[in-house]
Amino acid sequence: MSRLSFDLLFLRRLCTLLRLLFPINKHSITLYLTGAVLLGTFLDQITTYFVGVVPSDFYVALGNRDSNTYKVLIVKAVLIILGKALTLAGVKYVTSLLYLRCRKICDYALHRLYFKRHAFYKVNNNLEKMDNPDQRMTQDVEKCTRLLCVDLIGPVLSAPFVISYYAYLTYQSTNWMGPVAILVYFFVATLANKVILSPIVNLVNEQEKREGDFRQKHMEIRTNSEAIAFYHSGLIENVLTNQKLNALLTAQRKLVDWRFVLSTELTGIVSRTAFYYLYLIYCFTNLINLSEKLGDMAGVTHRVIELLEEMRKLHADCLETERPPSTVPSSVVVMASDDNSDEGKEKIRRRDPNTIAELHGKQLIDGDDEEEAAFLLQGGDREEPDWPDDGVALTLDSSTLAKPHDPNSILVCNLSLQIAQGQNLLISGDSGVGKTSLFRLFAGLWHCAGGKVDRHWKTRAHNLFFVSQKPYLPSGGTTLRQQIVYPVKALPVDKDLTRLTNILEIVKLEYLIDRCGGYDIPVDWDWMDTLSPGEAQRLSIARVLYTKPRVVFLDEATSAIGFELEMAIYKAFEQEGITVVSIGYRYSLKQHHDMELRLTGHGEWKLTEIDSASIVSRTQSILGTDTVLSL
Numbered sequence: 164m165s166r167l168s169f170d171l172l173f174l175r176r177l178c179t180l181l182r183l184l185f186p187i188n189k190h191s192i193t194l195y196l197t198g199a200v201l202l203g204t205f206l207d208q209i210t211t212y213f214v215g216v217v218p219s220d221f222y223v224a225l226g227n228r229d230s231n232t233y234k235v236l237i238v239k240a241v242l243i244i245l246g247k248a249l250t251l252a253g254v255k256y257v258t259s260l261l262y263l264r265c266r267k268i269c270d271y272a273l274h275r276l277y278f279k280r281h282a283f284y285k286v287n288n289n290l291e292k293m294d295n296p297d298q299r300m301t302q303d304v305e306k307c308t309r310l311l312c313v314d315l316i317g318p319v320l321s322a323p324f325v326i327s328y329y330a331y332l333t334y335q336s337t338n339w340m341g342p343v344a345i346l347v348y349f350f351v352a353t354l355a356n357k358v359i360l361s362p363i364v365n366l367v368n369e370q371e372k373r374e375g376d377f378r379q380k381h382m383e384i385r386t387n388s389e390a391i392a393f394y395h396s397g398l399i400e401n402v403l404t405n406q407k408l409n410a411l412l413t414a415q416r417k418l419v420d421w422r423f424v425l426s427t428e429l430t431g432i433v434s435r436t437a438f439y440y441l442y443l444i445y446c447f448t449n450l451i452n453l454s455e456k457l458g459d460m461a462g463v464t465h466r467v468i469e470l471l472e473e474m475r476k477l478h479a480d481c482l483e484t485e486r487p488p489s490t491v492p493s494s495v496v497v498m499a500s501d502d503n504s505d506e507g508k509e510k511i512r513r514r515d516p517n518t519i520a521e522l523h524g525k526q527l528i529d530g531d532d533e534e535e536a537a538f539l540l541q542g543g544d545r546e547e548p549d550w551p552d553d554g555v556a557l558t559l560d561s562s563t564l565a566k567p568h569d570p571n572s573i574l575v576c577n578l579s580l581q582i583a584q585g586q587n588l589l590i591s592g593d594s595g596v597g598k599t600s601l602f603r604l605f606a607g608l609w610h611c612a613g614g615k616v617d618r619h620w621k622t623r624a625h626n627l628f629f630v631s632q633k634p635y636l637p638s639g640g641t642t643l644r645q646q647i648v649y650p651v652k653a654l655p656v657d658k659d660l661t662r663l664t665n666i667l668e669i670v671k672l673e674y675l676i677d678r679c680g681g682y683d684i685p686v687d688w689d690w691m692d693t694l695s696p697g698e699a700q701r702l703s704i705a706r707v708l709y710t711k712p713r714v715v716f717l718d719e720a721t722s723a724i725g726f727e728l729e730m731a732i733y734k735a736f737e738q739e740g741i742t743v744v745s746i747g748y749r750y751s752l753k754q755h756h757d758m759e760l761r762l763t764g765h766g767e768w769k770l771t772e773i774d775s776a777s778i779v780s781r782t783q784s785i786l787g788t789d790t791v792l793s794l
């Protein structure tokens with residue numbers, strides 16, 4: 164790991180961060196908020212000055228026994244205290260709004276790069292040297308923006324003025340009341356804190372929970388990155404993750420609003436005790452504290468901007484240029500509705516920004532990512548012409564596959580093969596020999612060490628559908644419909660219900676309809692934890708039957724399902740005209756395939772035709788004729 168410190172690299176990264184958070188244009192809300200913070204800090208300093216000098220006026224009036232001046236001073240003091248309370252609370256409120264805005268901008272920008280194409284797969288699978296990207300996007304971004312907006316911006320920008328001014332005043336006067344007042348302030352403020360803070364405990368609790376949910380979502384993406392990458396569903400995950408972020412920010416906003424009330428009351432007490440000649444000491448102490456915070460910020464800024472830079476590089480070099488044009492991934496979030504109306508298509512063609520916001524959540528940075536906008540807006544538009552189609556999905560031409568970062572560790576050597584519609588292929592071989600890695604190559608997640616892969620179709624779910632070894636079911640609040648139609652985004656469409664029920668009957672999961680209270684009720688249990696491995700596999704198969712891809716890639720996708728149901732599932736694939744490429748060990752699987760590619764280790768392989776008739780008779784002899792014929 165590279166050593167990060169407070170150096171030129173930090174300054175460069177700080178500039179990147181500032182450019183991201185404070186874009187210089189007339190719509191830049193963060194710039195306006197920073198202006199408001201500065202104005203508030205300035206006003207706060209003025210009121211602090213008056214709070215400091217008003218006691219001395221009282222001394223003069225009391226010494227002269229001047230009751231008229233004393234009365235005027237009382238009114239003046241009350242106004243000053245109110246002013247101080249308001250400015251301090253105002254500064255706190257505006258800095259908190261600035262922090263929330265900056266956090267949102269920073270996380271949205273990182274999410275956009277993270278979920279675009281397969282960046283999340285690369286950064287999570289050690290294909291790029293990047294530790295804990297999830298922590299960088301959650302905790303580190305939070306800390307970095309909080310330190311910058313809440314702790315540093317106001318004091319750093321106003322420090323030169325405040326220090327020189329109070330240095331001048333201290334030089335001119337002295338007063339023994341200072342330490343006593345500070346002590347009184349300390350006791351009163353502590354007492355007031357204790358009483359007034361109680362109601363916000365619940366809000367803090369909620370905020371912590373939301374923080375945990377947000378982190379958990381990123382953990383989920385990290386753990387299931389391969390499955391999600393196979394689904395090419397980065398964009399729907401982006402939407403789901405932003406939902407968690409927004410729930411967290413809403414909880415934080417409530418807290419900020421409450422603290423606004425709180426600080427208005429507290430500052431009424433606080434402001435009674437400021438003295439300008441002690442203020443200088445306070446300012447210096449503050450600056451010493453700030454240097455500590457600046458150090459903290461340097462650490463997290465390195466981590467956050469390093470991730471941003473790495474992902475930008477990844478998109479610039481690897482994901483775009485290392486692929487032939489036909490392999491540009493097309494992670495499209497398609498709406499699971501039959502919105503084939505002319506109006507719907509027209510909206511999509513026009514790239515209506517409201518449609519994007521409606522479907523995918525509003526992105527803060529408009530950006531000029533034409534390619535991304537095109538992907539997002541192609542939803543449902545299946546009439547768009549594909550590439551020339553001769554029924555061949557993929558061609559491997561003398562392809563050599565090796566483990567990432569280890570070109571000498573060859574898994575498959577010089578393989579020439581075509582994946583074509585109507586030709587079911589079984590891939591077999593011992594554990595760890597490279598079967599799943601071949602799927603990674605087919606899906607464009609890994610690249611060839613030699614030879615080439617030609618993709619004849621766009622990598623979309625309705626063309627090529629990958630079902631990974633470990634089923635992936637998005638967690639919390641997900642409806643049954645969303646689980647079935649994944650990776651497209653679910654919309655309640657009544658006319659789909661019969662079809663969904665038929666599919667659930669094929670995979671024998673119809674009881675889930677009752678258990679979930681229908682198709683469109685968000686369930687409050689975790690799908691992965693609650694469903695058995697066999698049920699999770701059957702739900703993954705239901706997705707295939709819903710999507711009806713031209714070719715499905717099944718990585719031991721029926722390993723936890725009984726023989727009879729497996730037969731029924733393969734029969735359903737055949738009826739739907741879905742070509743199957745399976746990885747599996749079971750002998751009985753052979754009868755559903757035309758060819759077998761056997762990986763024998765050390766890069767060697769054997770491609771043979773399968774004699775289905777002899778397989779069926781052998782399976783019959785093992786399982787009994789009646790069982791097989793009845794299917």
Ligand SMILES: Nc1ncnc2c1ncn2[C@@H]1O[C@H](COP(=O)(O)OP(=O)(O)OP(=O)(O)O)[C@@H](O)[C@H]1O
Binds near residue numbers: 574592594595597
């Ligand atoms: N990201 C990675 N980086 C380096 N090596 C990897 C990575 N992913 C997998 N491998 C290694 O590549 C080899 C092939 O893995 P693969 O998952 O293709 O095996 P498999 O044949 O599908 O095994 P199984 O039948 O047990 O699922 C294994 O030795 C595995 O440890």
